[in-house]
Amino acid sequence: MKKVLGLAFIGMVSMALADAPATFKKCVSCHGADGKKTTFGNSAIAGVDKAQLIEDLKGYRAKTLNRHGKANLMNPNAAKLTDEEIEELATYISGLPK
Numbered sequence: 001m002k003k004v005l006g007l008a009f010i011g012m013v014s015m016a017l018a019d020a021p022a023t024f025k026k027c028v029s030c031h032g033a034d035g036k037k038t039t040f041g042n043s044a045i046a047g048v049d050k051a052q053l054i055e056d057l058k059g060y061r062a063k064t065l066n067r068h069g070k071a072n073l074m075n076p077n078a079a080k081l082t083d084e085e086i087e088e089l090a091t092y093i094s095g096l097p098k
């Protein structure tokens with residue numbers, strides 16, 4: 001707990017990545033460390049409702065979601081995620097500031 005409080009002073013960005021589940025590192029190139037990057041036609045994912053994120057990630061995993069016509073870029077990133085990893089990612093991303 002002391003270590004966690006200490007980290008809070010290092011800064012929001014490093015704080016965010018230090019807290020991120022390992023699987024989130026694969027998302028950063030397209031979605032940004034802050035979840036706000038929209039370069040590939042995707043919406044910002046930071047602060048989106050957790051249940052929505054779970055539904056989206058399962059949709060890309062099952063290849064049934066193609067919200068912006070760019071699912072071919074997103075599907076491979078969800079393909080190998082387990083339900084537990086999706087849950088972890090959704091908890092983390094929904095907690096990022098919008």
Ligand code: HEC
Nearest residue numbers: 026027030040042043056066067068069070071073074077
């Ligand atoms: C190669 C770039 C790329 C990577 C890496 C990537 N994504 Fe995506 N993501 C996209 C694109 C493009 C879309 C929009 C797809 C569509 O048309 O529905 C998207 C959509 C999403 C959405 C729905 C948001 C929306 O636009 O409505 C979520 C949630 C999401 N990604 C989460 C993740 C997570 C979590 C990871 C890491 C495990 C990840 N993405 C990795 C490119 C990427």
